[in-house]
Amino acid sequence: MQALKETNFTFPAQTGFYRGKVRDVYSFGQQMAVITTDRISAFDVVLPRAIPYKGAVLNSIAAHFLRATADLVPNWLQSTPHPMLSIGRRCQxxxxxxxxxxxxxxxxxxxxxxxxxxxxxxxxxxxxxxxxxxxxxxxxxxxxxxxxxxxxxxxxxxxxxxxxxxxxxxxxxxxxxxxxxxxxxxxxxxxxxxxxxxxxxxxxxxxxxxxxxxxxxxxxxxxxxxxxxxxxxxxxxxxxxxxxxxVRQWLISEGFQGKEGQQIPEMTDELVQHISARYLELYEKITGLPFTKPGGEDSLEAQLDAAIRQNIIPQ
Structure with missing residues (x-):
């Protein structure tokens, strides 16, 4: 299972970059490309291991609800050319x-x-x-x-x-x-x-x-x-x-709540797989839709690079 922890792209016409807890944001004037990575955070701390499919799950759920609430509140989303990528309007x-x-x-x-x-x-x-x-x-x-x-x-x-x-x-x-x-x-x-x-x-x-x-x-x-x-x-x-x-309860049980001096507990392969499976369950239960895993022979990073170049950068 591939997991994407971070991206480090440089694009023509790129005007800015910001890395949040789980998202890498590339700015292009009044547009931006937001990659929801597989990083996971809790208690405002990014945990050391990425969770396969987590980024695609979060990005897809967010897009689902942004479209379902657009009649109530205008939102930033314009398109989702890849399960981990959303393109939309920049604002302050x-x-x-x-x-x-x-x-x-x-x-x-x-x-x-x-x-x-x-x-x-x-x-x-x-x-x-x-x-x-x-x-x-x-x-x-x-x-x-x-x-x-x-x-x-x-x-x-x-x-x-x-x-x-x-x-x-x-x-x-x-x-x-x-x-x-x-x-x-x-x-x-x-x-x-x-x-x-x-x-x-x-x-x-x-x-x-x-x-x-x-x-x-x-x-x-x-x-x-x-x-x-x-x-x-x-x-x-x-x-x-x-x-x-x-995830928070597991951390609490291991004595970690993001406070100074506390050590993040080890994330085993079994734990990472368990968290990944829970996120897939979350997607299907919340949306009522089957989850399609990002596929293809190319790495996730290569897929995202190509999607941004095809959808946001003037040819």
């Missing part, structure tokens, strides 16, 4: 991520368990247990850190610090809640619960707000299986999850 990202939570899980539960009843300026009711449904979806934004950890931030801090103008921030909130509602409906049709997710937005030179990055993927979202959810809550049993949380 807002320096915050819009995290929407419908259930008390993950980071929100860890904060709640420690006694906090305010999260990003949002009050949480007393008497909740892990994975309970919240009275209504809430937005708990975070900063976007180029290095290190994202940090919780409130609406008031975002506006007060001038990170996002108030009118634009309120539009981001409206878009985020509309997207979460659509994602919830789509998940329900697959017998899933969209627990929480994050959205990122940018602004074009003309002032249009676009939905960017990935949408409703297992890296940016948490899903529960809806069958048996209520019974498991009554018995205070763990929920069956469809997300990257299983």
């Amino acid at each position: 990202p807002y320096p915050v991520e819009m995290v929407v939570r419908g259930y008390l899980a993950g980071h929100a539960w860890r904060q709640y368990r420690e006694g906090h009843r305010m999260l990003c300026g949002v009050a949480l009711p007393e008497g909740l247990q892990e994975n309970d449904k919240l009275p209504q979806p809430i937005i708990t934004p975070t900063t976007k850190a180029h290095e290190g950890h994202d940090e919780d931030i409130s609406r008031e801090e975002i506006i007060g610090r001038g990170l996002v103008p108030e009118a634009e921030y309120r539009q981001l909130e409206q878009y985020a809640l509309q997207l979460f509602s659509r994602g919830t409906e789509m998940a329900a049709k697959k017998e899933l619960i969209l627990v929480d997710t994050k959205y990122e937005f940018g602004r074009t030179e003309e002032g249009t707000i676009l939905l960017i990055d990935e949408v409703h993927t297992p890296d940016s979202s948490r899903y529960f299986y809806s069958e048996g959810y209520g019974e498991r809550q009554r018995k205070k049993e763990p929920q069956r999850q469809l997300s990257k949380e299983f």
Whole structure:
């Protein structure tokens, strides 16, 4: 199984390059080619081994949901000429991520368990247990850190610090809640619960707000299986999850949460294969479509190089 950890292309007419946690982004004026590699991150740390097919899974799920929500919010995507490649519109990202939570899980539960009843300026009711449904979806934004950890931030801090103008921030909130509602409906049709997710937005030179990055993927979202959810809550049993949380839980069990001085545990071949298989399961369950593995005799890097040259560089 091939796995692509990074690319290092140089193209004619290329105007920029950025390497994120899992994506390599090549800029060409007002367009960009985004390669979703097989890198995997958790606790804001890129893990040492790449996961076969992970990039194709994430890119394909993101494209699926970007197309399914384009009637709600304009987005950056123009085409996907390869399962690991998306081509789209460049814009200036807002320096915050819009995290929407419908259930008390993950980071929100860890904060709640420690006694906090305010999260990003949002009050949480007393008497909740892990994975309970919240009275209504809430937005708990975070900063976007180029290095290190994202940090919780409130609406008031975002506006007060001038990170996002108030009118634009309120539009981001409206878009985020509309997207979460659509994602919830789509998940329900697959017998899933969209627990929480994050959205990122940018602004074009003309002032249009676009939905960017990935949408409703297992890296940016948490899903529960809806069958048996209520019974498991009554018995205070763990929920069956469809997300990257299983990777985080493995790291926690090995004593790693991305904190200073902690050592990333060894990733064995068996673990890498297990994670890869879970991502394939995620794709087929979330989209309801069979997954087609990237093929051909050429390496993934050669395939992507050719796809970018054919689709974005003027001949």
